[in-house]
Amino acid sequence: MAFQKVWVVAEAFEGKPLSATLELLTKARELGATVEAWCWGGDVEAYAAGLGEYGASKVYSVGDVGGVLPGVPVAAAMAEAVNGGNKPDAVLFSTGYDPRDIAGRLSAKLNVGVLSNVVGLAEDGTSEHAVFGGTTVVRAAFSGDTPYLYLVRPKSFAAEPGGGGAATVETVSVPDAGAANGAKIVQRHVEERTGPKLDEAAVVVSGGRGLGEAEKFSMIEELAKLLKGAPGASRAIVDAGWVPYSYQVGQTGKTVKPTVYIACGISGATQHMVGMKGSKNIVAINKDQEAPIFSIADLGIVGDVHKVLPKLLDALKNRS
Amino acid sequence: MNVAVCVKQIPDPATPGKLDPSTKTLVREGKLILDDSDAYGVEMALQLVDKAGGGEVTLVSMAPNSEVSGLRTALAMGAHKAILVSDDALKGSDALTTAKVLAAAIQRAGADLILAATESTDGYTGTTPVQVAELLGLPSVTFAKHIEVDGSTVKVNRQTEAGFDEVECPLPCLVTVTAGVVEPRYPSFKGIMAAKGKPVEELKAADLGVEVAVGQQVTDVAPAEERQAGEVVVDEGDAHERIVQFLEQLKVI
Ligand SMILES: Cc1cc2nc3c(=O)[nH]c(=O)nc-3n(C[C@H](O)[C@H](O)[C@H](O)COP(=O)(O)OP(=O)(O)OC[C@H]3O[C@@H](n4cnc5c(N)ncnc54)[C@H](O)[C@@H]3O)c2cc1C
Numbered sequence A: 001m002a003f004q005k006v007w008v009v010a011e012a013f014e015g016k017p018l019s020a021t022l023e024l025l026t027k028a029r030e031l032g033a034t035v036e037a038w039c040w041g042g043d044v045e046a047y048a049a050g051l052g053e054y055g056a057s058k059v060y061s062v063g064d065v066g067g068v069l070p071g072v073p074v075a076a077a078m079a080e081a082v083n084g085g086n087k088p089d090a091v092l093f094s095t096g097y098d099p100r101d102i103a104g105r106l107s108a109k110l111n112v113g114v115l116s117n118v119v120g121l122a123e124d125g126t127s128e129h130a131v132f133g134g135t136t137v138v139r140a141a142f143s144g145d146t147p148y149l150y151l152v153r154p155k156s157f158a159a160e161p162g163g164g165g166a167a168t169v170e171t172v173s174v175p176d177a178g179a180a181n182g183a184k185i186v187q188r189h190v191e192e193r194t195g196p197k198l199d200e201a202a203v204v205v206s207g208g209r210g211l212g213e214a215e216k217f218s219m220i221e222e223l224a225k226l227l228k229g230a231p232g233a234s235r236a237i238v239d240a241g242w243v244p245y246s247y248q249v250g251q252t253g254k255t256v257k258p259t260v261y262i263a264c265g266i267s268g269a270t271q272h273m274v275g276m277k278g279s280k281n282i283v284a285i286n287k288d289q290e291a292p293i294f295s296i297a298d299l300g301i302v303g304d305v306h307k308v309l310p311k312l313l314d315a316l317k318n319r320s
Numbered sequence B: 001m002n003v004a005v006c007v008k009q010i011p012d013p014a015t016p017g018k019l020d021p022s023t024k025t026l027v028r029e030g031k032l033i034l035d036d037s038d039a040y041g042v043e044m045a046l047q048l049v050d051k052a053g054g055g056e057v058t059l060v061s062m063a064p065n066s067e068v069s070g071l072r073t074a075l076a077m078g079a080h081k082a083i084l085v086s087d088d089a090l091k092g093s094d095a096l097t098t099a100k101v102l103a104a105a106i107q108r109a110g111a112d113l114i115l116a117a118t119e120s121t122d123g124y125t126g127t128t129p130v131q132v133a134e135l136l137g138l139p140s141v142t143f144a145k146h147i148e149v150d151g152s153t154v155k156v157n158r159q160t161e162a163g164f165d166e167v168e169c170p171l172p173c174l175v176t177v178t179a180g181v182v183e184p185r186y187p188s189f190k191g192i193m194a195a196k197g198k199p200v201e202e203l204k205a206a207d208l209g210v211e212v213a214v215g216q217q218v219t220d221v222a223p224a225e226e227r228q229a230g231e232v233v234v235d236e237g238d239a240h241e242r243i244v245q246f247l248e249q250l251k252v253i
């Protein structure tokens, strides 16, 4: 089917739409005649222009949801619009904390399925999914009622402005969701982090179990800083508690596509590779010549991270 | 306090996954095991019931071929009983259908708190638990890295992009847990023996009044484009120079 109207669930941070949102708007523009976005939170007016530039003609603003987790109120408002006759053919969500909640809630409310982990989407609504560590592509299609709900992995599509004007903002009230709307945020904790974000950095330097101990992750951080990049990690060292989950690259972590990805002491498990094999250039340092990471590296160094990295850090420091 | 835990029984992730060429869905034949991701929910439930000074932990699972191996593992950890929904009619169910089945089974069990994993190891849609909550009209808190129950309120540290949020939610509700929430225990020998005698109620979709309707199909399976390997150099003490050159070529430095 050809889509007439596509909704995008938009997320913003510090008054700016997330790149994942702009990617979805770009894709939605390719798919449908009309693109509309849904947002929540206070400063929608401020970034509506940005959403318009990437293709949204209208932004539905649910407004401040009063400190509750957004899943319930946003899905309730969207479902009410659909049931009232304002029905899109498809809704695109990015795979993030809140959009995933909204997608699950909306699916159950409207009794329509969700296709998750989407990495490609054709005009006829067929979605692509990377399985078995990205070695296999599965295509899937909906056969039931619209709207079709797609949960898309960030970095699946490029974000390109379409030159549209500012989107009009329509404030939408939230229907009473009763007891379901009971999860309240009482306190936020923000971890200090400097440098570019992992999924937006041009250079990503990741460390794995081959570093041997948590303290050695400082080499990864130092190298990332020297290259103006972001540090990342394999799940092995996230699970071991060396670094926070937000550093994790892979199937259950972030997808990254930097100009250069440098994997240090990472074996290259399929679940790790699916999150970084889209990088433009890959450098790997591993002492095991047989490590699978070498099968996708543009430059593979068979060596000890404890020998190569200190020398590399010195060489880079001497240049600057 | 009574806690229901959703536990998925999956093919051993250590063995390579396979797709059935005719149905194009994941092959789930053979022995299934408890999804590691769900061991955290089971442990959390046991600890919360213990702290509350009483109550039961009921496992809820949907799996083909009357599979109970994974349930026995969780019962051996200490869960009290299990409800298993196994029905050929449910083969190839999507997340929403699975959620309908689990929601109906949970309703039958009755629970003050429902736990599930943030995402399963084999399906990783991550939507099933929230769909369950919506079907039951309950609030939910996803991505828990710490859970405490205080009277009729659950307090959760919810992982976020920037750090974490402290979230409070009245019971009954559903919480999904991450791997950071607790350290699951290994079943003891005594636990394994006790598990053999614990009740597992097996049901069909019709017993729960769930209508099976699958609204999505796999249309095609193909190998992904391969990425070619480049040059591999053995470090002779000067490999860092090669990396510097490489980065210079790319104008990264
Ligand atoms: C459902 C599921 C989801 C998963 N999701 C993810 C995910 O999102 N991201 C992820 O990363 N993993 C994920 N995993 C885990 C994945 O399967 C691997 O276990 C993990 O990626 C391994 O991490 P690692 O490469 O750091 O450790 P290992 O596999 O232990 O590899 C360490 C490597 O370091 C090398 N080494 C050791 N010492 C040195 C040295 N001195 N110098 C140089 N090299 C050295 C070794 O040769 C080895 O290759 C997932 C697994 C499952 C089942």
Ligand SMILES: Nc1ncnc2c1ncn2[C@@H]1O[C@H](COP(=O)(O)O)[C@@H](O)[C@H]1O
Residues within 6 Å of the ligand: B006, B007, B008, B009, B035, B037, B038, B060, B061, B062, B063, B095, B098, B102, B115, B116, B117, B118, B119, B120, B121, B123, B124, B125, B126, B127, B128, B129
């Ligand atoms: N068939 C199932 N039986 C029991 N629990 C399930 C089942 N499917 C999903 N779940 C629960 O929902 C979580 C998320 O699953 P998923 O939506 O597949 O990522 C799982 O980790 C389980 O806790």
